[in-house]
Amino acid sequence: MDTPKSKKVEIVIPAYRMHTQSFLNVLDGISEEDALKRIEGKTNHIVWMAGNFVNMRYSLGWVLGLKEEDPHSDLFFQGKALDESYRYPDLDELKKNFHDISEKVFQKLMEVTDEELDEMFEIGMNIPFVPETKLNFTGMSIGREDYLCGQIGLMRRILGYPGMKYDMDENLKY
Numbered sequence: 003m004d005t006p007k008s009k010k011v012e013i014v015i016p017a018y019r020m021h022t023q024s025f026l027n028v029l030d031g032i033s034e035e036d037a038l039k040r041i042e043g044k045t046n047h048i049v050w051m052a053g054n055f056v057n058m059r060y061s062l063g064w065v066l067g068l069k070e071e072d073p074h075s076d077l078f079f080q081g082k083a084l085d086e087s088y089r090y091p092d093l094d095e096l097k098k099n100f101h102d103i104s105e106k107v108f109q110k111l112m113e114v115t116d117e118e119l120d121e122m123f124e125i126g127m128n129i130p131f132v133p134e135t136k137l138n139f140t141g142m143s144i145g146r147e148d149y150l151c152g153q154i155g156l157m158r159r160i161l162g163y164p165g166m167k168y169d170m171d172e173n174l175k176y
Contacts, residue, residue, distance in 0.1 A: 006112045010119050010137055014144060015111060021147045022104055022176055025055060026097070028154045028166045034092050036161050040084075048157050049090045053078040055150045056096050059103045062143040065123055065136055066110040070103055108176035111140075 006015055029052060037048040046054075053074055060072035061079075072078070074091055091099075119137035132138055155166050 004112060006114070008114050008116045008119055010116055011111050011114060011140065014140055017144050017148075018108060018111060019174075019176065021144070021151065022108075022174060023168075023170055024151045024166070025052075025100065025147070026171075026174075027169060028151050028158065029093055029097065030167070031163060032093065032158065032161075036163075037093050038090070039161060041157075041160060045157070046084045046153070047090075048154055049093065049096070050078070050084045051150050051154050051157070052093060052096045052100075053090065054081055055147055056100045056103070058143050058146050058150075059100065059107050062140060063103055063107040063110060065139050066107065066114055066118075068103075068106055068110055070106060072103075073099060105176040 006012060029048070032048055037052075040047050057072050057075060057078035060070060060075070063070055074096075076082075077088060077090060114136075119135065119140070121136050123134055123136045123139050125132075125134045125139055125142070127134070151166075159165060
């Protein structure tokens with residue numbers, strides 16, 4: 003693996019790459035029908051979770067200077083609430099969007115400098131111990147991806163699928 007310009011993202015790079023693998027693994031074998039199921043009308047469905055995950059990749063890219071637009075931002079930006087009256091994209095389309103943006107974001111993570119990461123980026127959380135910087139947004143994005151993969155993993159089990167495998171595609175470099 004190449005070395006990132008910023009020492010600050012060295013811990014982020016393995017997590018980002020692992021999340022790329024986990025996202026694909028956790029969705030493996032899920033039918034489109036099951037991907038739209040909710041549990042007792044209380045949970046988000048897998049499509050919403052996957053769409054929010056992809057939207058996090060677009061958001062991180064935007065913060066790092068990419069001007070790529072999520073084609074489904076209107077459905078997922080900032081965790082917009084699930085609305086069953088909307089027509090959500092299918093998993094194949096979300097996976098395509100995921101691949102389209104993920105490699106570009108990975109490249110930006112490799113190129114970003116410490117100075118850029120230290121730049122202020124208003125997150126709007128107003129938590130006194132969380133400086134609102136691009137670095138902290140990057141960390142929060144990684145945390146959100148963890149959360150969403152865990153939620154999808156739980157939905158897999160509830161819907162009768164086997165647990166997620168941890169197979170690695172070594173050809174996937176982002």
